[in-house]
Amino acid sequence: GAVVSQHPSRVICKSGTSVKIECRSLDFQATTMFWYRQFPKQSLMLMATSNEGSKATYEQGVEKDKFLINHASLTLSTLTVTSAHPEDSSFYICSARADRGIGQPQHFGDGTRLSIL
Amino acid sequence: QQQVKQSPQSLIVQKGGISIINCAYENTAFDYFPWYQQFPGKGPALLIAIRPDVSEKKEGRFTISFNKSAKQFSLHIMDSQPGDSATYFCAASRNTGTASKLTFGTGTRLQVTL
Numbered sequence: 001g002a003v004v005s006q007h008p009s010r011v012i013c014k015s016g017t018s019v020k021i022e023c024r025s026l027d028f029q030a031t032t033m034f035w036y037r038q039f040p041k042q043s044l045m046l047m048a049t050s051n052e053g054s055k056a057t058y059e060q061g062v063e064k065d066k067f068l069i070n071h072a073s074l075t076l077s078t079l080t081v082t083s084a085h086p087e088d089s090s091f092y093i094c095s096a097r098a099d100r101g102i103g104q105p106q107h108f109g110d111g112t113r114l115s116i117l
Numbered sequence: 118q119q120q121v122k123q124s125p126q127s128l129i130v131q132k133g134g135i136s137i138i139n140c141a142y143e144n145t146a147f148d149y150f151p152w153y154q155q156f157p158g159k160g161p162a163l164l165i166a167i168r169p170d171v172s173e174k175k176e177g178r179f180t181i182s183f184n185k186s187a188k189q190f191s192l193h194i195m196d197s198q199p200g201d202s203a204t205y206f207c208a209a210s211r212n213t214g215t216a217s218k219l220t221f222g223t224g225t226r227l228q229v230t231l
Contacts (some may be wrong), residue, residue: 043222046218106151107164
């Protein structure tokens with residue numbers, strides 16, 4: 001149980017392109033989803049927290065107009081990297097949690113490797 | 118207040134040995150401490166977690182030891198196997214309210230040799 005699917009697993013695109021990444025909870029309803037960014041050999045950096053039906057909360061230093069997050073249903077959140085540039089190349093990982101935080105762990109997807117040429 | 122410090126950065130253990138990874142936190146409001154295992158190119162997978170009302174939790178070969186007064190917790194992997202070779206992250210959070218977020222340690226790359 002508690003499977004989180006992330007798609008696509010890898011994206012290679014040209015500079016200036018917008019890229020959408022999907023995160024789905026397959027066997028539970030995710031009230032809260034999180035988006036992380038991870039550079040090689042480094043820890044996970046939280047970008048934003050999204051709750052179903054409301055606007056995402058972005059961490060300090062993360063551009064909300066650059067990284068658009070939509071959490072339209074209890075099983076789907078999307079991250080759109082708008083007008084991507086080479087410095088946006090990274091490993092993006094989502095996680096999902098079943099309720100509003102009390103007693104439930106975060107379950108992670110397998111990440112999306114984004115490469116901007 | 119939000120930091121979680123993890124050590125060592127890397128660890129090499131022989132097959133059958135004990136792997137020990139340590140973490141220390143500063144925020145006394147943290148009340149949930151999970152460990153995650155991450156293989157290359159994959160997302161982190163929850164391994165084991167502990168709350169501060171117990172000092173130890175064991176699941177199979179994995180044990181968390183928790184010292185509330187010292188604000189430290191550690192992961193012990195008994196009978197380490199080559200398949201345990203991965204990066205391990207400790208984390209901590211306040212498990213209350215809608216804004217509870219995980220604060221991750223910097224990670225430990227474990228290599229188990231034959």
